[in-house]
Amino acid sequence: MRSPLATRRALFSRRGIIQGAAERLLAGTAVMLGAATLAFAALQLVPGDTVAVLLGPTTTASPEIRQQIRTEFGFDQPVPVRYARYVGNLLHGDLGSSYQLQQPVSKLINDQIWPTVQLTVAAVAVAVVIAVVSAVVTAGRRPALRATATAWELVALSTPPHWLGIMLLTVFSFQLRIFPVAGAQSLSSLVLPAVTLALSVAGVLGQVLREGLEAALEQPFVVTARSRGLSQSAVRLRHAFRHAATPLLTLAGWLTGTLLGGTVVIETVFSRPGIGSLTMQAVTSRDLPVVLGVVLLSAFAVVLIFTVVDLLHLVIDPRLRTTEAAL
């Protein structure tokens, strides 16, 4: 059975980090093109007349107007021409225009993306800090301490984010009035959403990190390190941690999914602007160009995260950078 590690090894065989990056970039571009093509195909396959969808259920437009829209949106051209134009536009960052809001999708996304980026980055940061502290402090330590940490992580990872969000809102915003109820104007408005999104992530990361640390602490090189006079904590930070980080990286796929889904829920619960709310709106109003724009954006996020993770793998584990046969 080939482990994911072995597959990566094959991918980067005998090449340095730079070649690895170049290769990943190429692969990423291919994935993006694939996603764009799928999005285009989906657009073609929408049942019914696109113009009718565009005009919405209530509009009664004259055939002339319909024809005008057709020409304007290029629906009268043959499919290959439209595809070429579509890809060309994408390369210029043109994702088309929203049917409903009559604005370029790229502008809509651009307006909404920063609150979301802030939210996810803050959430990941909080999650990593919580997980690292909880794991490093408790791994391989007294059973009671360890059990407590494991217990809270289990609770955290199994709490549904929307429920947690509502609870936090009730306590900290409505009753204690420490944090604002909605919006994304101030830094304090970021705290509750970020913590809500972070907690379940932190639970999983903490568990995986502790497992990794404990496995690493059993390795002979840990005894060697201690025999040089290193303290317990120095061994954890300088040796065991890097080993434990590798399994963490393999969670990237899960993490991306959780964050993408999580932002939609969190932004709704906390009435924050962002890609999540934009998606909700677009989906409910069948605003296809916006939905497809978000799909492409998600694909891009996935590609980006996987690329970064692969490169981190290479940076952390030198054994992946070469394939000398271990004879």
Next chain:
Amino acid sequence: MTMPGAADHPLLVVDGLDVTFHPGSGPVRAVRDVSFTLGRGECLALVGESGSGKSVTARTLVGLIGARAAATARRLVFDGRDLSTLTEPQWQAVRGRRIGLVLQDALVSLDPLRTVGAEVAETLRTHRVVDRAEVRGRVLSLLTDVGIPDPRQRARQYPHQLSGGLRQRALIASAIAAGPALLLADEPTTALDVTVQAQVLDLLRRLKHSGMALLLISHDLAVVAGLADTIAVMHSGLIVEQGPTDRVLSSPRHPYTRALLAAAPAMHAKGARLSDAASGQPAAGPDGCPYALRCRLADQRCRDELPAPADAGPGHGALCWYPMAAPEETPHRLSVVETARPPAPRGGLLIEAESISKRFRSPDQTWHHAARDVSFQLRAGEALGLVGESGSGKTTVARIVLGLLEPDEGTVRLAGAPWNGTANGAGASAGAAGQSGGRIRERDRRAYRRRIQAIYQDPMGSFDPRYTVERIIGEAVAGPRRGRDRRVKIIELLDQVGLAANMLQRRPRELSGGQRQRVAIARALAPSPDVIVCDEPVSALDVSIQAQILDLLTALQRGLGVALLFISHDLGVIHHVSDRLLVMKDGRVVETGDVRQVFSQPVHTYTQELLAAIPRPGKAGEAEVGQHATVPP
């Protein structure tokens, strides 16, 4: 038994050391009443089979036996300080700075994610031995000192880029970086080829001459003979014999010391049992002599009472009721049960390797041929030996046969069906997939994986260190998934490999090397395979345990009819186990044939050289390897 002859103020005094582990299952007394002293510039060797308590003794001296162990001693004094009262921060100041430890398993004792230079520098930085700016220079000079060529380049490399010998030297460099007064070297040569072994011993000898005290641990009396001033033989946690090196080697008094001196596979008739027979001996009571089970002199008194130390001359003593006479008086014969080996039953073709080749890119961008045009066949129930020095391509062939690595060219067939490489032949019904012409994929192999299993030199590497023995074996059991049936099956497997059911809850770390290898064998047997690929399965074990594992493998081959592809760099071991033999050099098979025939009439010059270089580890006093020994007929 205290060892006189040390200086007036010996560097290290160990008196009445006891170490007990408290794992999940009942307590394990790993070290019992161990006493010795060691002076500056002296070398004491701890010798004994694996599990005898050597490593635990060494680790006690740096306070690294773990939280679940308790150590007590009447006196534990190093350089005038009482080690038993040290606090953790005080220990940290001693470790590395005053006492260096070279851990067993050099191959996995350096952090694989850090450069060799960083590992050596760690000792210097931790103890602030030199200024920050000088660390790099000191690392390079240390690497040079331990005999690592091209230190600049090596310091930047990672452990996996170094050969076993270089890794061992780097590990020694990191242990001596801060100039400790005492170096504990735990099996520093065990995993190495004979030539490299001699070089590492030479390095240790130089360190000793520079005034460093050396606690050298080995299973091999020949290894320590040239270096040790004193030898202490351990068994079951006890020092059973201790004395000046020449006396212990020339007139061993304890039956176990004699067995150690004689137990080397190369010196025995083929097919004879290597480990001493324990047949029909009643077990010793809890207070009896721990060796009674295997000792042919044992009587009721031995089984009931722990022997009192018997004096055997100046500084020489043995823990035995009936210490053996010096050999001048009674030349001793080892109790080897000389059973001729019945020819192995041969069945149908199990593995056919046809012209397999594999190349790897070396760091300097040239191609390195790990296997060139290798062909062989393995029949059901047969034991095929694959011998060659390290780097000759044995492991590459093994991995291709196991379907873990694809050959560049050639085909491997398992039970007549395509298994690895290009599926050019007509596929039979059994075996992996029938697409012809194309590569055979893992998906096609999966259903047949259970038929071919493997054991390796270092079973630790393939065990999850957190799993219990029960879980490690359980995961490989093909039959019942859970519940009592499964446990019964696991206990059966343990029994087949000579382990008791009380091992079920142990974790790999709590097992000795021999026990680990037995667990690995049990796991390999779990899915009832047709063939087991054994890659250097005994190379990391000491001779007496080696003997037991070889006996076990031979018994399984004959009893269960499992075929063995047995890889080793040790001709003695190969000779003992295999029916047929392949000799590899630089990726090619240079000679093949029936074992007896190849050993008596080697055709290829390389085989002749190999045979001439068989070391004679049992030969006391001759630590150097490369003796021209006669090979058993």
